[in-house]
Amino acid sequence: MKALLCSRLGGPDDLAIATLPDPVPGPGEAVVRVRLAALNFFDTLIIAGRYQVKPELPFSPGGEACGVVEALGEGATGVAVGDRVIVHAKFGTCAERIAVPAAGLARVPDTVTDEQAAGLTITYGTTLHALRDRARLRPGETLAVLGASGGVGLAAVELGALMGARVIACASSAEKLALAKSHGAHDLVDYGRDNLREALRRLSGGRGIDVVYDPIGGDYAEPALRSLAWKGRYLVIGFAAGEIPRIPLNLALIKGIDIQGVHWGVFVEREPEAHRANQVQLLDWVAQGRLTAKVDSVHPLEAYVDALGILQRREAMGKVLLRL
Incomplete structure (x- = not known):
């Protein structure tokens, strides 16, 4: 089988397409023929050795995909050969076939396309866990989303609006904000031009924001945190800006703020039933329209440098997919 392979740490140019033996399912496993693999910002980090997950070399990047079950190992249950499924793994989905625990697969409804399903697991899974399980977002609350046009940001805009929140999309250009608005954002902040803290204060009528969803970090974290209302919740999603901010803890004390870490990967491992319920909910919502x-773009496997470059430059407006 063909696979995108990282044999030395570095950038997209250091990857190569290789031919590997087809995987064989072990006990409880399924082999899935991958149709589309979704790329995420963390893939640019994992191939550089800068992510918390550090696979042994060589490895294939990619944490989610859509494909068809081709074979089952002894004792594998929950899916059948021929089922179309979504796959989640710490890495390895940028290959034509992957062996994964069958219990972690979710069947894709007929009305959901491969393209929609391939990028649903991580970005929307992370976001639903963040908003529902961690922040316990309620209808009528205000939700400020930083990086609102990227993969997780756009998911937060959509899910926040669906859950009844007033969504304030924050991004660095008018084009990105227009995309967020088309996906349910009620108000917009261009933090490339406007002062983020002042804009959020103005849009909240001076009351403050109930929930901040932050996958960016860097210089935007503290002004966003300062914009929270009494007992506001600040969701730490990631650090796409590259810098992990140092937050003055007195800010949390003054307003009774909750700073909540969102480690979706550990949630999946520790609370598999809750994860499966979230997956079913997301697929149902997509099936219902x-x-x-x-989806930002779909690329052939051979164009992996271009696809990863979109994420490195933070130009993605939706999911970036590789077709295998």
């Missing part, structure tokens, strides 16, 4: 699962 209530979530778009926006």
Whole structure:
């Protein structure tokens, strides 16, 4: 089988397409023929050795995909050969076939396309866990989303609006904000031009924001945190800006703020039943047309440098997919 392979740490140019033996399912496993693999910002980090997950070399990047079950190992249950499924793994989905625990697979409804399903697991899974399980977002609350046009940001805009929140999308250009608005944002902040803290204060009528969803970090974290209302919740999603901010803890004390870490990967391992319920909910919403699962672009496997470059430059407006 063909696979995108990282044999030395570095950038997209250091990757190569290789031919590997087809995997064989072990006990409880399924082999899935991958149709589309979704790329995420963390893939640019994992191939550089800068992510918390550090696979042994060589490895294939990619943490999610859509494909068809081709074979089952002894004792594998929950899916059948021929089922179309979504796959989640710490790495390895940028290959034509992957062996994964069958219990972690979710069947894709007929009305959900491969493109929608391929990028649903991580970005929307992370976001639903963040908003529902961690922040316990309630209808009528205000939700400020930083990086609102990227993969997780756009998911937060959509899910926040679907859950009844007033969504304030924050991004660095008018084009990105227009995309967020088309996916349910009620108000917009261009933090490339406007002062983020002042804009959020103005849009909240001076009351403050109930929930901040932050996958960016860097210089935007503290002004966003300062914008929270009494007992506001600040969701730490990631650090796409590259810098992990140092937050003055007195800010949390003054307003009774909760700073909540969102480690979706550990949630999946520790609370598999809750994860499966979230997956079913997301697929149902897409099947009903209530979530778009926006795709930025689909690339052939051979164009992996271009695809990863979109994420490195933070140009993605939705999911970036590789077709295998």
